[in-house]
Amino acid sequence: DFGWTDYYTLEKINVWLSNLAEQYADNVSLIKGGTSYEGRDIIGVHVSFAPGNENKSVFVDGNIHACEWISSAVVTYILNQLLTNTDPNVRQVAESHDWYIFPVINPDGFVYTHTTDRAWRKTRVPHGDTCVGADPNRNWGYHYNEGGANNDPCSNNYCGPEAFSEPSMKSLSEFISAIGESLEGYISFHSYSQILLLPYGYTPDHLDNYDELYAVGLKAIDALAQRYGTEYRIDIASGGSPDWIKGTFGTRITYIYELRDTGENGFLLPAEQILPTAEETFDSFITIFQDFWTSV
Ligand code: 0X9
Numbered sequence: 001d002f003g004w005t006d007y008y009t010l011e012k013i014n015v016w017l018s019n020l021a022e023q024y025a026d027n028v029s030l031i032k033g034g035t036s037y038e039g040r041d042i043i044g045v046h047v048s049f050a051p052g053n054e055n056k057s058v059f060v061d062g063n064i065h066a067c068e069w070i071s072s073a074v075v076t077y078i079l080n081q082l083l084t085n086t087d088p089n090v091r092q093v094a095e096s097h098d099w100y101i102f103p104v105i106n107p108d109g110f111v112y113t114h115t116t117d118r119a120w121r122k123t124r125v126p127h128g129d130t131c132v133g134a135d136p137n138r139n140w141g142y143h144y145n146e147g148g149a150n151n152d153p154c155s156n157n158y159c160g161p162e163a164f165s166e167p168s169m170k171s172l173s174e175f176i177s178a179i180g181e182s183l184e185g186y187i188s189f190h191s192y193s194q195i196l197l198l199p200y201g202y203t204p205d206h207l208d209n210y211d212e213l214y215a216v217g218l219k220a221i222d223a224l225a226q227r228y229g230t231e232y233r234i235d236i237a238s239g240g241s242p243d244w245i246k247g248t249f250g251t252r253i254t255y256i257y258e259l260r261d262t263g264e265n266g267f268l269l270p271a272e273q274i275l276p277t278a279e280e281t282f283d284s285f286i287t288i289f290q291d292f293w294t295s296v
């Protein structure tokens with residue numbers, strides 16, 4: 001009874017992941033990407049259609065920001081499609097690389113949005129006497145705190161007392177480091193604004209392969225609009241996980257999606273929009289990798 005007509009708790013998402021690992025035992029394994037401040041595992045899966053080889057891979061994550069529920073729903077949809085979609089173009093993309101897929105990388109914050117405060121964004125690490133949490137997308141150690149971040153622990157963009165002060169991001173970065181040399185892509189899902197974002201945010205200079213990321217990004221948002229007419233634009237993001245991954249490993253394909261909508265419902269995107277959002281996003285997701293991997 002897992003699908004894309006409802007939002008789910010962390011527990012339900014994790015049960016679904018472990019069921020997938022059983023159902024697709026040859027190709028899917030459950031993995032732990034790290035541990036949060038409150039002691040929760042960051043659970044994901046490793047998908048491989050050529051297991052045992054040193055395959056090139058793509059890392060996909062959601063819900064680094066706790067209140068952005070549509071992001072993990074889209075990530076689980078993508079995972080399901082990579083396993084079940086029979087379209088030859090999709091199969092080619094899906095099976096040519098390994099996938100590390102983590103629907104919820106800020107589990108403490110995500111649980112808090114279900115139990116206490118639907119609008120919570122940050123981690124749940126106490127900082128000082130009055131405020132809790134740092135912005136996990138300002139906590140990465142590449143040009144840390146060089147723009148778009150805030151030093152006030154009560155701010156929603158608080159970068160933390162130092163880079164990787166938040167156990168969830170520190171431990172996840174260690175996991176990513178272990179597979180970093182294999183990474184060809186990193187896609188991080190957020191909401192909302194309908195923007196496809198490119199690194200970097202700390203400098204007005206363009207990164208080395210800005211032009212190809214921009215050109216493929218245009219095709220991706222064009223593919224996204226085909227199904228339901230949803231319009232995206234392209235922008236540049238500030239100081240988060242993609243910057244660190246690109247800056248540390250030189251990963252070629254790095255994007256952030258800011259999913260639906262443009263503010264009408266904001267983070268409270270109605271459940272009826274999960275499926276259409278996931279479908280259109282998957283169309284663009286496949287376009288990105290088809291483009292990079294068939295036009296080398
Ligand atoms: O602030 C962030 O980390 C991201 N936005 S979110 O609302 N999901 O928190 C990315 C910000 C990117 N900046 C631009 N929109 N240019």
Ligand code: ZN
Pocket residue numbers: 064065068190191
């Ligand atoms: Zn976000």
